[in-house]
Amino acid sequence: IGSFFQERPVLKNPFLEDALLRGYLRRHLPQEAAFSDLCAFGERVANEVDDWGRECEVTPPRLVHFDPWGRRVDHIVTSPAWKHMKDLSAQEGLVAIGYERSFGEWSRVYQMSKLYIFSPSSGLYTCPLAMTDGAAKVIQSIGVSWPTDEAYSRLTTRQPDRFWTSGQWMTERQGGSDVGSGTETVAVPQTDGSYKLHGFKWFTSATDADMTLTLARIQDRTGATTPGSRGLSLFYAEVSRDEEGRLKGIEVQRLKDKLGTRQMPTAELLLDGLQLSEEGRGVASIANMLTITRIHNSVSAAAAMRRVVQLARDYATRRSAFGKPLKDHPLHIQTLARMEVETRGAFLLVMDVCRLLGREESGMATQLDTHLLRLLTPVVKLYTGKQAVAVVSEGLESFGGQGYIEDTGLPGLLRDAQVLSIWEGTTNVLSLDVLRCVARSSGMVLHAYVTHAKVQGASSVSSLAPAVKAVNSALSELEDFVQVAATRAPGYLELAARD
Template sequence: MWVCSAPLSRFAAGLLCGIPRPLIHIRSASVAETGTTRAYEDQNCEVEGYLAFSRARIGPFFQERPVLKNPFLEDGLLRGYLSRHLPQEAVTSDLCAFGERMANEVDGWGRECEVTPPRLVHFDAWGHRVDHIVTSQAWKQMKYISAREGLVAIGYERPFGEWSRVYQMSKLYLFSPSSGLYTCPLAMTDGAAKVIQSLGVSWPGEEAYGRLTSRQPEHFWTSGQWMTERRGGSDVASGTETLAVPQVDGSYKLHGFKWFTSATDADMTLTLARVQNRAGATTPGSRGLSLFYAEVSRDQEGRLKGIEVQKLKDKLGTRQMPTAELLLDGLQAHRLSEEGRGVASIANMLTITRIHNSVSAVAAMRRVVQLAGDYASRRTAFGKLLRDHPLHMQTLARMEVETRGAFLLLMDVCRLLGREETGIASQLETHLLRLLTPVVKLYTGKQAVAVVSEGLESFGGQGYIEDTGLPGLLRDAQVLSIWEGTTNVLSLDVLRCVARSSGMVLEAFFSHTKSLLSAASNVPSLTPAVKAANGALSELGMFVQLAAGRDASYMELASRDLAYSLARIYTGALLIDHASWKGASPSDTYAAIRWCEQNLCPVATNQASGWYDTDTASLDTALVYDKHSQAQ
């Protein structure tokens, strides 16, 4: 029998420090537990006193956990931006109180939504088909707080005129990372309200509009957006097979299969379908699509009317939110758009939902940076706090610069939206909004994945452990570059925007960006950033001139890099502009300089390298499908 002869303090210290202590062979003995001294006996040793980890399920120490503090008070850029543009005390007071509620209450609900995901009950105990989607109590609480806090209503009440969208999106920005993905149904609800408003608030959408924009929880509705069918993707013109059969009362019965429906527990939905004429024929392509509104309801026996839920989707992330495959089998609906004008009617909805998508992306970035910063002030490694390791802080600073740039780009688009909705936008601002909406969505979606991934790495192994709640941030971020149009789809949308405006959107971009940079040209500390941004803007102008007249395939290959260049240059100008105002901090200047040190115009760089030349497409295809082997 081996027994440790060293005192507890020496042995424990040696064990924890990796220094072995001498063991002395003595006779076997049984020692009774006396006072505070406990004797342990196992197969190999007896120890008087406490032996660290002996027969213990867990060790006597834990890592410090990051603490979520009031996200409004922790966000100096948000408070600085509002102080500059929307300094009303009512806004600051409301957002501060809302942030406190996020930290102390709502974030816990969001975690409950994650660990208690929705489930589908096809049949009741007596074999009747009911198709109930059962969600957690926390998910239901999210609907309640969304109504009470006016998370949709603010955009339509417009309490601060042209700045009301900035106020609304700032509130959603605080809510999103704690919401358990409830911001997704809110995005579709806002989009549905926008569509009804743009078409004219009248029957049959009048009641729905009132409910979608209500602050009364018992009256508030959320909306789904059931567009994706079996062929999937953004090509709704060729992918929509759902039929709308006219009824004698002026309504329609919808018959089709919706392959992907988000927030399937919504109270209503908007969807596209093809109107069948008396001969049973439909019009192909986008000209045959009309927009319909349908309520989700049940009969007296609890069965869904005109809907069968086939299955819930098993997704990488966004598990908190029910996403389902639906069979529409005679769902009663009302046509909102003119017949054949369905695609045109959802343009306003896409603007809103893409901005909401960007809010979620930037909010995810901000949340992981806040948590990583707090953790760095608690976690000790190699003898000192993480915040005292320069390389670690350099990494967090790079994440912070990305987050700041994304935030200002997002808020400027919200500002432009507010001006358009209140009827005071200039033509230049209208063009900018059209151009920047797909740009902000595609760019922040990619930024979110990169920043959140880097953020998880800053927690070491704990960032990979589900119990911490951190992996969910990355899983949920991945969808942000997919929903409402993938990066490539939106890059092509930028090209269409340029073509349809005969280049006016680019003229607006150059004009406004130059004015932002010119206003900051007399600030000495910003000179390097202004010089870099002006240089990139000139490179972009040269690309546009050289690309004029090139064929469609050339511009398609360049479209993604063009969108990235627009995002980086404009974001740089916004960071410079924010750093030049009288209330700016030294950190604002530092962030602007750091942002402008990257390649702001990749489309010019890659053009010079021949990335968009005629033979590039065939070479890319050959590279991807190359099966050649040297061994063969």
């Protein structure tokens, strides 16, 4: 078989390998404690956690519907590595740091830096962590009181034996983007003030969670519900089992067979008998969760780009072609440099949004910061989600044929990147969210952006009046366009169907 064997690309400490991350933190968070923690965690990620991540991929979760005696149990069996990830997440404070706020306004930047070096090795455990963080945020914003005080303390603890993760069960068969019209789940009031939920949730990720936040329509005494998003309320539910291990009030229909994110269970669920925590204004209430999970999504997207670039850079020193290492081929280096530029751009945008989140949560945010956070959250999610697919795909090519080989671990990076533009709001839905926040703030989010970007002559609201007017008229033109397209113009679908 010959004597040549190619050296594999080696994952080194992702914190020490990332000059941009270290430089960013040196400028903004020059704390020895944060540096030494990130350095030690980076070591752990390279030497221990990455192998667990791989184990999560090769030992995906499976659903056991029945026990040996035929009783329905709906056990989701996960790998030991997936369980290690849960303990590690608590120990390392991957959610807790955001709530302890030891570094004041920079706490979110510190937390997200840890998640950034963890994400590509996490076996997608960043998914339950994102939802856990989002749930803690929602509970905190509603007001931590019974019965969610216990949940909040478990979601934000560093003690592995107390740590809980949360789900975010919104999507139903009729609507994932349009949950307002698509949600059929009803909540039936009980005499003790709680509610029983009846419905079918079509996508529920990390279904082994300990609790969830979900949406449903409250039935009145006649059984009627209010349609649309005004009829939706937010519910808190604990996912518990009886003494015989059976899930209480939940049936798991099946686990989904997915392109990627195979490390983590995504189920279809029938709900029943869950407890209400918050009534009314479901979509507006869960929006706090969406902000957090969309920021996590962006962190994971930038992290996927960084990981593939790190590995590709290392590989370029180990692989030779046409008589010299890849690193000495200018065209190959140009390709890597382009990936590096995209990765750096994504990283800086993501970290700026984390910075704004940290400022808002520590009471330091100006009104400009708050507007900016609202505007940039959908922008950073939609941009980095798309770019991650492009950069990771390019990255795979830089390993040649080996980039396509399953047990190198590389193809999983691309599969997992593909979901980043779909869940937590597709690109188009987030584009519309940008328009929503422009319209609802009467253009103030744009004013904040222009001020922030220090565009010449945009230092006062009045100087922005023409821009705001243009946006408003563009919005009404868009509506006119939709009307015209719907009534008179030949639609794209009709055109596409013509010979």
